[in-house]
Amino acid sequence: MSGRTIRAVAVAFLLLLPCVTAAARPPQNGKKPGKNAATVQDYYSRNFLLHTDLPKAEANDLLARLETVLRLVSRYWNYPSQGIIECCVVSDLDNWPPELQAKIEPDGLAKIREGAGVCLGTTRVVGKYAVGKARVYAVADHLGDKGVPLHEAVHAYCDQAFGHTGPQWYAEGMAEIGHYWVNGVKGVNTLPHVIKYLRHCKPRKLETLIVNDEKRGGKWEDYCWWWSLCFFLDNNTNYSQQFRALGRHILAGQKVTFQDVFGSQTKELDFEFRFTLKHLNQGLRVDLCSWDWKRKFVSRIPPGQRMSALVHADRGWQPSSLTLTAGVTYEYRAKDVWSAGKDARSVDADGAADGRGRLVGVVMKDYKLSEEFELGKSGSFTALTDGDLYLRCRVPWTELSGNSGKMTVWLRRKPAEAKE
Template identity: 40%
Template sequence: MNKLRLLALLAIGFASGPVSSALPADGPADSPSSTSAHRQVLDYKSKRLHVQTDLAPAEAEALYARLEETLKFAAKYWGRDPRGQIECYVVEDLDNWSDAELPHRLARVIVSGVGGATVPRAVGTGSRTRNVPTVFASSRPGVAEHEIVHAYCTQTFGSTGPEWYREGMAEMVVRGCTRESGVQCSREQFASLRIGKGTTVQQILSVGTTGRQISAALKLMMDDPAHDGHHVSSAAWTQRDSDNVVQARDEYLRSWAFCYMLLHNPNYAKRFRTLGKQFVTKQPRAFDEVFAAVRDEINFEYSFLLEHVAEGYRIDLCRWDWRTRFRPLDLGRSHKTRVVAARGFQASGLSVVAGARYTYQADGRWSMSADANDTDADGCVGNSGRLVGVVMDAFELSAPLLLGRHGSFEAPTSGRLYLRCNDPWNEVADNAGQIAVTFRSP
């Protein structure tokens, strides 16, 4: 095995909670104990998957079914059936496994320290050379499924794409969040995303330094003469290594959010799918070749997502309108627009001038849920359902403008006026109705 190949396929199972930094000091965790009751390693095979695991039979069968479904999903998304059979070792307790049953010297460290890894092995010669992956994973929820996505891409295409794409898409498949379900995360992960709201597209595209540090640590373990010819003990894993795993988990979480946004935002979805297929099929095309013209828009929408993300946040409904033409309001003229309740900020088509005053009239009614009473643009208690606006200038937003059924406002800055029905960002999907708004110069 080419030890350096681990670098490209390390995976941190961040969906499954933190990797413990309290590693065993010696002996018992690395080899079966004569005093322990060991569970049998079970074997499951199909044409495309070979799973060995020490999970209890019912849990093992459920895992096997999930892995098969993950492969089906990956094949459907990337448009190609798996090539050959993927070997997968899923470990609940390392005490149940002898070294002979884990066919890689780093298997114990991978499972107990990293969480999971897909290790490729080159077979064949010349133009017939291909990568045959082997998965090593802990039994924590989501880790083996995450790794199976890497293994599928490696075996089927020979490539997994850049790190941000590889890790983000693997977790996308595992989570199964659809456009309609909205964002689904743990409270801790939502908090981590919001803390990183200043993360830029360039930072996402540059993800990889932490993974390289983890890979370098594993290579040092393999090269250590003390481990020559033997499985590396999980005691070789250090606190610094554990800290790197925590850091990588945060990076990969933001990569997942980035991929999720691009895949489910109609502004970018078609181009993102095309780019992804080029990544895995080794077509040399960079992110900026595809998205250079909308790089600022993507930066803005990604930062906006990180700031407002919550359970059920709908990327498609909260997307920003970039194609609408905006015009200033000529003296004595009016401008009409429509605002849908079940959307985020929508382009009004009106360019405003700082300090200028505008009058408006909003007609129609909308509701905040299927069982709620409808209301006009004045909204109800706590400004729920109220017509609100913001002015965007150079991708910066003004403070919100509390509008309503009728009145006037002074533009806080020059720019483009966007409007929405005031409601928590993750609750807009069940809104109904629309408002027609007419603007005039006083």
């Protein structure tokens, strides 16, 4: 169906459906005002009709954020928004007189009372296409979290543009990305309790996260997991393109699943997802931590020869191309300098006095990592285990993007052992 036809049908829905809070107006005289007393007003923007008791400046700020998230998801899914999205956003329910509360759908009112939100959709099949009309109900702010209307707006966009939001893990995971979205921020940005939960809870297996049922909702713990999986897939450069294509296929109604797309990469994906969760924190750049799985490793360096690896300061673990053999001693030497932090002075691979900027290594075997160990400008080390050697410039994982520069690291077997 062309966008024009969908839009025409969407307009028809607007005319047909009861406008839940269209009668929103200031409370009647004599009504008890809420603790943040304000009147309920309507606000309009290009794609939204907002009924809210937020002060005018905050209402306009919310509309601007809603429009920006809508622009972002329209571009991401490559399909324009269809029809006006009607939102009822409550700052304080006491500001809403009974006759206005009565116009809020019961499921919407229940979610608002919980301090949450909901997107109620109506889908109608027109010819061979499903066309939706969505109504958003949300609290403006729950314990400092102002993202609930944004989460529901992502659902509403999908409902009205595609007639559905896809399987549960995808629908809620992507809506949570909208929930926490901040313009220009590439790193992890979520609520502290989400990070605390994901870092310390019992890990869930990847296959248990992929719920292919077409439904919405879940426990808050489920939302944490679905957000983390979608955020990871959307940002890790090994999976982001396929993930975006998967989403477009899903929303277009094609029968494509996560397993169809990523089934052959499960081990790599699972390893990187666990790695992301282990280091999850505000500002973590998942894209900069993406693993290089294409690099070939060799275990034998011919006597008298050495091999080199290029290590960028602003990336996570990077392949050396050398597979270590347990008990063998290797020599290394790092050339050049790098900067471990914004405006930090350049240092060699020994790093600063506090250890920041030092060249460090880790060994991967069977998708498991050894403990990180220190290298430096030059020296030798004896491998404690077999496995592939990875290198990086040591800074806290959330601070990679502030680094700059790169080094060439030379590696060889210690000559005495090469003669064996």
